Amino acid sequence: xxxxxxxxxxxxRGFHAWAEGMAGLLRRKVxxxxxxGHVLVEAGEGEGEGQRFPxxxxxxxxxxxxxxxxDVAGSVESLVVNALLTLESLAEARNTVHDxxxxxxxxxxxxxxxxxxxxxxxxxxxxxxxxxxxxxxARRALKGKAAAMSYRFGEDIFxxxxxxxxxxxxxxxxxxxxxxxxxxxxxxxxxxRDAGFSGxxxxxxxxxxxxxxxxxxxxxxxxTSGTGELFEAxxxxxxxxxAHQAGMAFANLELIEQVRDRERIQRExxxxxEIQSSILPPPRWxxxxxxxxxxxxPAQLVGGDAYLAIPLEDGLLAGVADVSGHGLSSALLMNAFxxxxxxxxxxxxxxxxxxxxxxxxxxxxxxxxxxxxxxxLARFQADGSVSIANAGHLPALALTPDGGLLxxxxxxxxxxxxxxxxxxxxxxxxxxxETIVTFSDGVTEARDPDGKMxxxxxxQDLLSEVGKTHRQSEEIFSAVLDDxxxxxxxxxxxxxxxxxxxxxxx
Numbered sequence: 001x002x003x004x005x006x007x008x009x010x011x012x013r014g015f016h017a018w019a020e021g022m023a024g025l026l027r028r029k030v031x032x033x034x035x036x037g038h039v040l041v042e043a044g045e046g047e048g049e050g051q052r053f054p055x056x057x058x059x060x061x062x063x064x065x066x067x068x069x070x071d072v073a074g075s076v077e078s079l080v081v082n083a084l085l086t087l088e089s090l091a092e093a094r095n096t097v098h099d100x101x102x103x104x105x106x107x108x109x110x111x112x113x114x115x116x117x118x119x120x121x122x123x124x125x126x127x128x129x130x131x132x133x134x135x136x137x138a139r140r141a142l143k144g145k146a147a148a149m150s151y152r153f154g155e156d157i158f159x160x161x162x163x164x165x166x167x168x169x170x171x172x173x174x175x176x177x178x179x180x181x182x183x184x185x186x187x188x189x190x191x192x193r194d195a196g197f198s199g200x201x202x203x204x205x206x207x208x209x210x211x212x213x214x215x216x217x218x219x220x221x222x223x224t225s226g227t228g229e230l231f232e233a234x235x236x237x238x239x240x241x242x243a244h245q246a247g248m249a250f251a252n253l254e255l256i257e258q259v260r261d262r263e264r265i266q267r268e269x270x271x272x273x274e275i276q277s278s279i280l281p282p283p284r285w286x287x288x289x290x291x292x293x294x295x296x297x298p299a300q301l302v303g304g305d306a307y308l309a310i311p312l313e314d315g316l317l318a319g320v321a322d323v324s325g326h327g328l329s330s331a332l333l334m335n336a337f338x339x340x341x342x343x344x345x346x347x348x349x350x351x352x353x354x355x356x357x358x359x360x361x362x363x364x365x366x367x368x369x370x371x372x373x374x375x376x377l378a379r380f381q382a383d384g385s386v387s388i389a390n391a392g393h394l395p396a397l398a399l400t401p402d403g404g405l406l407x408x409x410x411x412x413x414x415x416x417x418x419x420x421x422x423x424x425x426x427x428x429x430x431x432x433x434e435t436i437v438t439f440s441d442g443v444t445e446a447r448d449p450d451g452k453m454x455x456x457x458x459x460q461d462l463l464s465e466v467g468k469t470h471r472q473s474e475e476i477f478s479a480v481l482d483d484x485x486x487x488x489x490x491x492x493x494x495x496x497x498x499x500x501x502x503x504x505x506x
Contacts, residue, residue, distance in 0.1 A: 005038075006040070007034050007035075007062065007063075008094070008095050008098040008099070009057045009062055009091035009092070009094050009095040009098070010034070010040055010091070010094065011090060011091075011093075011094040012041075014090050014094070015032055015040065015041050015087070015090065016041055016043065018032075018083075018086065018087055018090065019031075019032055019041045019042070019043035019044075020043040020044070022043070022044075022065075022067075022080070022083055023043040023044025023045075024044070025079075026044075026067060026076050026079070026080075027044070028044055028045075028046045028050070028067050028068050028069065028076070029042065029043070029044045029045055029046030029047070029050070029067075029068040030042070030043045030044050030065065030066070030067060030068075031050070031065070031066040031068075032063065032064075032065055032087075033063050033064055033065075033066065034062065034063040035061065035062055035063050040063070046068035046069060047068060047069070048068055048069045049068075050066040050067045050068035050069065051066070051067050051076070051077070051080075052064045052065070052066050053065045053066075053067070053077075053080050053081065053084055055084045055087055055088050055091070056088055057088065057091045057092055057095050058092055058095060062091060065080065065084065065087065067080060127151060127159060127250065127253055128159060128161065130151075130246075130249055130250070130253070131149050131151045131159060131160075131161035131246075132161040132163070134149055134161070134221065134242065134246045134249075135147045135148060135149045135161045135162060135163040135167075135221070136163040137242065138163075138221055138223050138239065138242050139163045139164050139223055141238060141242070142207065142223045142226075142231070142235050142238065142239060143226045143227070144164065144207075144223035144224055144225060144226050145164055145165055145166070145204075145224045145225065145226045146162070146163065146164035146165055146166050146167035146169075146170060146202070146223070146224045147162070147163045147164055147167060147170070147221070147222065147223045147224075148160065148161065148162045148163075148167045148168070148170035148171060148173070148174050148221075148222050149161045149162075149174055149211075149219060149220070149221045149222075149246070150171070150174035150175050150177075150178055150219040150220050151211065151218060151219035151246075151250055152178070152217070152218045152219050152250065160174070164224075166202055166224075169200060169201060169202045170201070170202065170206075170222045170224070171200075172197075172199025172200045172201060173192070173197070173199070173201050173206070173208060173220075173222045174208070174219065174220040174221065174222045175199070175220070176196075176197050176199060176208075176220075177208040177209070177210055177220030177221075177222060178210055178211070178217045178218075178219050178220040179210070179217065180208065180209075180210045180220065181210070181212075182209075182210070182240070183207065183208060183209030183210065183236050183239055183240040183243065184207070184208055184209075184236075185205070185206075185207055185230065185231045185232075185233075185235070185236050186205065186206055186207070186208065187205055187230060188203055188204055188205060188206075189201050189202075189203055202224055204224055204225055204228055205224070205225040205228070205229065205230045205231055206222055206223060206224045206225065206231075207221075207222065207223050207231050207235060207236055207239045208220060208221070208222045209221050209222075209236070209239045209240045209242070209243035210243060210247075211243050211244075211246045211247035211250060212243070212244065212247050213244065213247035213248045213250070213251040214251050216247075216251070217247075218246070218247045218250040218251060218254075219246075219247075219250070220243070221239060221242060221243045221246065223239060266301075279306075279335060279338060279339075280294075280296055280306060280307065281294065281307065281308065281309035281310075282309075283295055284474075285309055285311075287311065287316070288505070289315065289316075289380070289382060289384070289504065289505055289506070290315070290316050290380055290502055290503065290504055290505060291473050291502075291503050291505065292309050292316070292318060292473065292500070292501070292502045292503075293473045293474050293477040293500075293501045294307040294309065294477075294498075294499065294500040294501070295307075295477075295481075295497075295498065295499055296496065296497075296498045297442070297493065297496065297497045297498070298331075298496045299326065299442070299492075299493045299494055299495055299496050299497075300326060302330075302331035303326070303330065303331055303334075303496035304322060304323030304324070304325060304326060304330025304331055304333070304334050304496055305320070305321070305322050305323075305334070305440045305442065305496035305497070305498040306320070306321050306334050306335075306337075306338050306498065307319065307320050307321075307438075307498050307499075307500040308320075308321070308338060308341060308342075308377070309500075310341075310342060310345050310349075312345070312349050312379075314381055314382045315349075315379065315380045315381040315382050316379075316380040316502070317341075317345050317349050317351075317354075317377065317378070317379050317380075318377075318378050318380065318436075318438075318500060318502050319351075319375060319376050319377035319378055319438060319500070320375070320376055320393065320438040320439060320440055320498050320500050321334060321337060321338070321373055321374065321375040321376075321393075322373070322374045322375075322393065322440040322441060322442075322496070322498070323337070323371060323372070323373050324370075324371050324372050324373075324374075324414075325371060326495070326496070329369075329371065330371065333362075333366060333371050333373065334373070336362075336365075337358060337362065337373055337375075337415070340358050340361055341354060341358060341377075344357055344358065349379050350379065350387070350425075351377035351378065351379050351387055351388065351389035351423075351425055352389040352422070352423040352424060352425045354377060354389075355375060355377060355389050355391050355412070355415065355423045356421070356422060356423055358375075358415055359391065359415040359416065359418075359419065359421055360419050360420075362415045362416040363415075363416055363417075363418070363419035364419070366416060371416060372392070372414040372415060372416035372417050373391070373414055373415040373416055374391060374392040374393040374394075374414045374415075375390070375391040375392075375393055375414075375415060376388065376389070376390045376391075376393040376394070376395075376396055376438050377389050377390075378396065378436055378438070378502070380436075380502065380504070383430060384429070384430020384431070384504050384506075385427060385428060385429050385430050386427070386428050386430075386433065386436060386504075387425045387426070387427045388408050388410060388425060388426050388427075388428070388436075389410065389412075389423045389424065389425045389426075390408075390410045390411045390412060390423070391411075391412050391413065391414055391415050391421075391423060392411060392412065392413055392414030392415075392417075393411075393414075393438075394438075394439060394440070394441060394444065394456070395407050395408050395409055395410075395411075396408040396436055396437065396438050397436070397437045397438075397459070397460065397463055398428060398432075398433040398434075398435070398436050398437075399433065399434050399435040399436075399437070399463060399467040399476070400432065400433055400434060400467075401431070401433075401434045403464075403467045403468040404464075404467070405460060405463050405464045405467060406428075406432075406433065407460065408426050408428070408436075409426070410424055410425070410426045412424065430504060433504065434471070434503060434504055435467070435473060435476060435501060435502065435503045435504070436501075436502045437463060437476065437480075437499075437500070437501050438499075438500045438502075439459070439480075439498060439499045439500065440495075440496060440497060440498040440499075441495060442493065442495040442496050442497030442498060443459060443480070443484065443497055443498075443499060444456050444459060445495055446484055446487065446488050446491075446493065446495075446497070447488065447491055447494070448487055448488055448489060448491060449488075449489050449490075449491050454484065454487055454488075458483075458487075459480070462479065462480065462483050463476070463480075466479045466480075471503075472503070473501040473502065473503035474501075476501050476503075477499065477501045480499060480501075481499065484497075
């Protein structure tokens, strides 16, 4: 009998001492055997078939003590029964120590493996390298012949990693195992079939454990037995721990990639915002006949609002545009619209005609995506007159030389709705106005902390009051923004805000 064959409860020195003590006391031969009848200890002299006394370890019969006939007559039963209590205590203590050593060894193996694993994945590893490392570690830790792993990266991208001989045969197994709720020890292909598996698999025992983390499956790990023997519960526990760590690693990789994507999108949006700002005209512009103050404040990094200020040989083309919706798609359409108007203004500066042409272009290009553009365009001429056309936008407000206020009513459908829409113009002579104020609905639909909107009426009342005492475009512009700030009381903007003030000089 080799040392590996001795039962867990057997402690050589203590049991020999006990047997020799009993043999000397009884002057008989004492034999201690395990539950299979294998003799573990013999002490003393004696022949013949002896009397057997079973003994128990942790409540389970573990072997027997045999006392052969001896020189001293009489019954030894009561003495042996009492002495067996000492033997059983010795066996139970040895069994407890053995279990503790085994448990400690298993825990050390698990902790050591998990520590090395955690140390390795702490680096910036890609999903393929991570999967290959896990498969190799699992095969070594479980002393397997082969290991394979399926792993999910992203919504529906699956990859595979293998380690050892014939590991490719496990690919169907790890795809199937990704749907399991917990790991399993399987005796072979027939038991896999009984569990609902229908693919290709190697013969022989194996372990399958899903890579689960945060309530999701990120794949599965499978290891085949290297000895041909069925895996034990401790092996399944270790495989499950590895699979759980792997699942957490892939979940974290996915989160890291999402963060990187958001950071990349954030950087791109910031760049788009900077580009969009650079496309806008200067916030202040002046000539011999006109001066202008404007701003465009997007609610997000990029916006769907813009103001236009295009100097002409005989005046100025100015206006405000607002694309429906928010974000990048609106900003892209607005940039396209502004570029088209700037290009077209080189051949025609008539506001109504510009709206008709750009409307056809927008309907042709983006008419199917549901976005549209509201625009108000004003052409200021050298004689001081102004022609205004409106495509579904808020009206222009005109301050008169005597301090009055005119609401310039003209409208048509927004650009991008009907390709054949025509637009009208309203003309104001130079003596009938002094300042034209145009704006987006980010002004009139600004809200206070109670949810009340600023409204067109409040803006009209403010301009009527301001126009009596303030003549400069900068003063009028600042008065509107200051009143909006007071009204909103720090309430964040939910829409882009654009304001443009153009004053006629002289």
